[in-house]
Amino acid sequence: MGNTAREINQLVQGAAKKKKDLEKQKEAERKSEFLNTAVDDRKKLDEEIKKEKKDYSKLFIVILSAAALVCIIIMICQIVSINRQAARNPWKTVQISSGEIIKAKEFVTGILQLRTNASIDKYLAGDIPPPWKLRATKIIQELKGCNFKLDEVVQDDKNLGSEALFTAVCSSPSGEKITFYIYYINNEFKIMRAEKIQLKQEAPPTGKT
Numbered sequence: 312m313g314n315t316a317r318e319i320n321q322l323v324q325g326a327a328k329k330k331k332d333l334e335k336q337k338e339a340e341r342k343s344e345f346l347n348t349a350v351d352d353r354k355k356l357d358e359e360i361k362k363e364k365k366d367y368s369k370l371f372i373v374i375l376s377a378a379a380l381v382c383i384i385i386m387i388c389q390i391v392s393i394n395r396q397a398a399r400n401p402w403k404t405v406q407i408s409s410g411e412i413i414k415a416k417e418f419v420t421g422i423l424q425l426r427t428n429a430s431i432d433k434y435l436a437g438d439i440p441p442p443w444k445l446r447a448t449k450i451i452q453e454l455k456g457c458n459f460k461l462d463e464v465v466q467d468d469k470n471l472g473s474e475a476l477f478t479a480v481c482s483s484p485s486g487e488k489i490t491f492y493i494y495y496i497n498n499e500f501k502i503m504r505a506e507k508i509q510l511k512q513e514a515p516p517t518g519k520t
Contacts, residue, residue, distance in 0.1 A: 313421070318417055323484050342464075363509075373398075381439060382465060386506075387507045397446075401510050407466045407495075411465075411495060412464055412465075412477075413435060414500065415464045415477045415479065415493060415495070415500060416461060416462070416464045416479075418434075418493065418500040419461050419479040419481065419491060419493070420461055420462060421460065422434055422454075422491070422502075423454065423459050423460070423481060425451065425455055426455070427518070431451050431452065434502050435447055435448070435502050436494060436501035436502065436503050437501075438498070439502075439503055439504070443489075443503070443504050443505075446504075446505060446506075447502055447504060447505035450505045450506075450507050451505070453507075454481075456491065457483055458483055458484055459481045459482065459483045459487075459489065460480050460481065460482065460483075461479065461480075461481050462481060463479070463480050464478070464479045465477065465478055465479075467492065475492075475494075476492065476493070476494055476503075477493040477494075477495065477500075478490060478491070478492060478493075478494060479491040484511060486510055487507065487508070488509075489505060489506070489507050490505065490506045490507075491504075491505050492504040492505070
């Protein structure tokens with residue numbers, strides 16, 4: 312009886328060991344299969360990445376070439392436009408008569424005599440940049456009621472184009488100087504720009520005691 316129990320126990324243990332060994336073998340096979348699958352997937356992924364990089368490189372070259380072509384076309388169009396404009400409106404010095412100088416002086420004198428509530432917009436050109444317009448408006452508003460006088464009105468030395476350009480210089484007893492840049496367009500004078508500077512005044516000489 313004891314031998315029978317021992318044999319049964321040995322059979323059970325042997326069966327358990329075989330089962331355990333079989334499970335270990337299956338687990339090892341699953342791990343090996345998983346690793347092989349992972350390696351294959353990694354290889355496929357690397358191949359896809361290399362392929363995409365090649366595709367992106369080709370796409371980048373195509374885009375870069377197209378952008379360069381567009382830039383060249385734009386430059387050519389600009390050059391052609393400039394040449395046409397130069398041929399149509401040659402840059403030459405505008406001839407100004409003495410009568411126009413007198414009218415320009417009268418225009419500036421009228422600005423210096425503006426009242427406090429007078430409108431300024433009608434003296435300014437309509438197409439000047441907003442910063443220039445704000446600065447010119449501020450300068451004209453500040454000179455209202457001040458003792459500015461007109462020093463001279465001359466043709467601007469940079470007057471090239473189809474319109475007459477004048478430079479008017481005004482000054483005050485306090486040493487302030489205002490320069491107006493005026494265009495004569497369609498028989499009207501319009502301020503394009505205004506600049507104001509404060510000149511240094513020499514201190515009066517002091518006598519020795």
